Amino acid sequence: MTANTFQRRVTPLNKIDIERLDEDNLFEYEDFPATFDVLGPMLHSLFQEHWQELGLGHVVNGSVLELEFEAAPTACWMYDGYLTVISQGWHMHLCIGExxxxxxxxxxxxLRQARQVSRAALSRQLNAQxxxxSWGIQFWNGEGEKMMSIFLPSPFLGAGEDFLPEHQPDLAKLAVYENLRQIYVLGTMDIPYETNPLTxxxxSVCRSTRCNNGRDWQSVYDAIAVELKAANLDIDLTAAGCLQVCKMGPIVFYSGDDRDREHTWYTRVTPDVAKEIVTQHLGENQKVTRHLYPQS
Structure with a gap:
């Protein structure tokens, strides 16, 4: 998906479903398009701008898992179809691409279809009246199974998740939900980005011991950092735990850009090869073929 095909105005699905939990509770779902160019901006804005207001986890019959952020996520990026968000002490993956x-x-x-989010909806839990x-976001995979839930701010809860006095809700906490609804469900406001931020x-340089086997990944990382700065390239640099090419390290991965969205893996990268990757591939869009994985 390139910048010039990104549409900032979402076309509403106009779909509302009701799921009854028991005699006293039900869920209302308002669907929105589960495309990468809709999910990407929404999730990026939530995890980068509203992390302190969110919870996320899984809700199934008989169990609930809910996690909260204690600090801003240290990473929010795409790898092989999965959005990865890294927090202190835990991380999450959600398949929103192929x-x-x-x-x-x-x-x-x-398998690609089964893993990817196929349906997404804003949700509200309603009582018998x-x-x-409660307010949130629900995702389903390609087999119709419920995936991760995001829990949005509740006007009934104060600091420390304590209930506020009855009839004194903090309605300002609904601002996140209402804003999401206007942009992604109703399509009355533009997505607040010119392009999908997850593109x-x-x-990334793999720091896994399985990849490096005693090799020095840090020198490769440092060489890339120096070369990026010298070339004045606006490209993020990260270190990853695993890039799926084990025992052939140091491994370098490039996510691609608007010229070419194809992912690229490099093996046996030295600091000198790292410099080539930056100047030749990132700068001139010409891959360093002798270090590509897999070799064609």
Missing amino acids: NKGGPERTNSPA GKPQ RPYI
Whole structure:
């Protein structure tokens, strides 16, 4: 998806579903398009700008898992179809693009479809009187199974998740939900980005011991950092735990940019090769073929 095809105004689906939990509670779902160019901006804005107001986890019959952020996420990027968000002490992955199966693209079309978000909706839990009790976002995969839930701010809860006095809700906390609804469900406001922020290019160096086996990944990382600065390239640099090319390190991954969205993996990278990758591939869009993985 390139910048000139990105549409800032969402076309509403106009779909509302009701799911009854029991005699006293039900969920209302307002669907919005589960495309990468809709999910990407929404999730980026939530995790980068509203992380302190969110919870996320899983809700199934008999169990609930809810996590909160104690600080801003240290990473929010795409890798092989998965959005990865890294927080203190935990991290999450959510498949919002095509999970091809790493550099060798071993995943079948059926598996790719099964893993990817196929449906997304703003949700409200309503009581027996039809009054909302909680607000959030629900995702479903390609097999119709519920995936991760995002829990949005509740006007009934104060600091420390304590209930506010009855009839004194903090309605300002609904601002996040209402803003999301206007942009992504109703389509009355533009997406607040000129392009999908999750397509921003980045380059990553694998620091896994399985990849490096005693090799020095840090010198490769440092060489890339120096070369990026010298070339004045606006590309993020990260270090990753695993890039799916084990025992062939140091591994360098490039996510691609508007010229070419194709992911690229490099093996046996030295500091000198790292400099070539920056100047030749990132600067001139010419891959360093002798270090590509897999080799064609």
